[in-house]
Amino acid sequence: xxxxxxxISMDSYEGQEVNITCSHxxxxxxxxxxxxxxxxxxxxxxxxxxxxxxxTNEVASLFIPAxxxxxxxxxxxxxxxxxxxxxxxxxxxxxxxxxxxxxGTILRVKS
Amino acid sequence: xxxxTQTPSHQVTQMGQEVILRCVPISNHLYFYWYRQxxxxxxxxxxxxYNNEISEKSEIFDDQFSVERPDGxxxxxxxxxxxxxxxxxxxxxxxxxxxxxxxxxFGPGTRLLVL
Numbered sequence: 001x002x003x004x005x006x007x008i009s010m011d012s013y014e015g016q017e018v019n020i021t022c023s024h025x026x027x028x029x030x031x032x033x034x035x036x037x038x039x040x041x042x043x044x045x046x047x048x049x050x051x052x053x054x055x056t057n058e059v060a061s062l063f064i065p066a067x068x069x070x071x072x073x074x075x076x077x078x079x080x081x082x083x084x085x086x087x088x089x090x091x092x093x094x095x096x097x098x099x100x101x102x103x104g105t106i107l108r109v110k111s
Numbered sequence: 112x113x114x115x116t117q118t119p120s121h122q123v124t125q126m127g128q129e130v131i132l133r134c135v136p137i138s139n140h141l142y143f144y145w146y147r148q149x150x151x152x153x154x155x156x157x158x159x160x161y162n163n164e165i166s167e168k169s170e171i172f173d174d175q176f177s178v179e180r181p182d183g184x185x186x187x188x189x190x191x192x193x194x195x196x197x198x199x200x201x202x203x204x205x206x207x208x209x210x211x212x213x214x215x216x217f218g219p220g221t222r223l224l225v226l
Contacts, residue, residue, distance in 0.1 A: 043115075043202040043217025044154060087154075095208050096142040096161050098169075099215060101154040 002026045002090040009106040018075045020105050022088030025069045032093040033064060033071045038085045038104070047086075048073070049093075075107075083109045113137045115218035117203050123224045124193055132188045132221045134203030143186045144204040144215060145178065147171070154202070160186065193225045 005023040012018045024033070032051050036044040048055055050062040050071070061074040075082055085104040091097060116135045124130050136143050145157040159166040160178055177189045186205075190197055200222050204215040 038154070041200070041220070041222075043204065043220055044215075045217065046214045049214070095206065096159060096166055098144065098156040098159055098167055099146075099154075099204075100156065103153050 002028060002031055004088045004090055004102050006086075006088050006102065006105045008103065009108065011108045011110065012078055013110050014079055015077050018078050018082075018107060018109075020073045020075075020086055020088075020107065021070055022073070023070045024088070024090045027068050027090055028092075030092045031090050033062065033068075034089045034091075034099075035060070035062065035073045036087045036089065036099075036101070038087065040084075044087065044099075044101070078107075078109045080109050080111060083107060113216075115203055115205055115216050117201075117218035117221050119221060120219065121222045121224075123226065126195055126225055127192050130190050130193055130223065132190075132201050132203075132223070134186045134188070134218055135184050136186055136203065136205030137207070137216055138184070140205035140207045140216070142166075142206045142215075143178075143180070144206075145188045146202045146204065146217075147199040148202065148220075149199045157188070190223075193223075195225050198223055198225045 002024045034049040035047045037047050038044040048060050048062045052064050055062045063072045087101050087104040118133045143160040148154045156169050158168040158172045175191045179187050200220045202220045203218045206215045
């Protein structure tokens with residue numbers, strides 16, 4: 001499994017765009033990049049997944065450069081309720097595979 | 112939207128006692144998992160379960176742990192003789208065979224405190 005590196009924490013203000021970058025230098029050809037969100041005292045929640053270029057859904061965008069050695073989760077116009085831990089996971093996309101979580105990035109959104 | 116449910120939400124037990132944590136996965140899902148998160152630490156994989164047997168387990172999942180799917184809806188984690196270090200939040204998750212792979216749906220967790 002590719003090792004991932006994320007900032008330990010980030011602070012932002014309501015209404016700003018937040019970009020969280022994850023480094024995964026040893027990503028393998030078959031690996032996908034998946035981001036999860038975890039609120040305090042809750043289980044993680046899937047946000048977005050991608051393989052290359054850009055993926056967008058109703059919650060976030062995921063930017064992956066051509067070399068795939070990093071990825072950036074972009075949260076548009078954050079609100080206080082986006083305060084959470086964000087995890088970047090890298091691994092093969094197979095049904096039934098375990099998820100390997102790192103320490104994640106604590107995002108604090110202030111008013 | 113369907114969701115994974117877990118009971119109890121909190122459990123306090125004495126060291127050496129057995130505990131059973133219960134989960135109801137999303138009904139059409141086929142893969143089931145248990146994870147745990149010690150306070151302030153990362154989420155750790157314990158075990159995955161498919162087709163009525165364990166698919167994979169971590170080093171944490173020793174002989175004191177067992178899982179069972181006793182009927183068509185429940186998925187349980189049993190800790191036979193709890194230790195102080197078993198105190199953690201335990202999350203059940205499930206996933207299906209459609210949609211985005213590696214999308215696991217997590218329950219709200221059971222907070223286990225071993226005294």
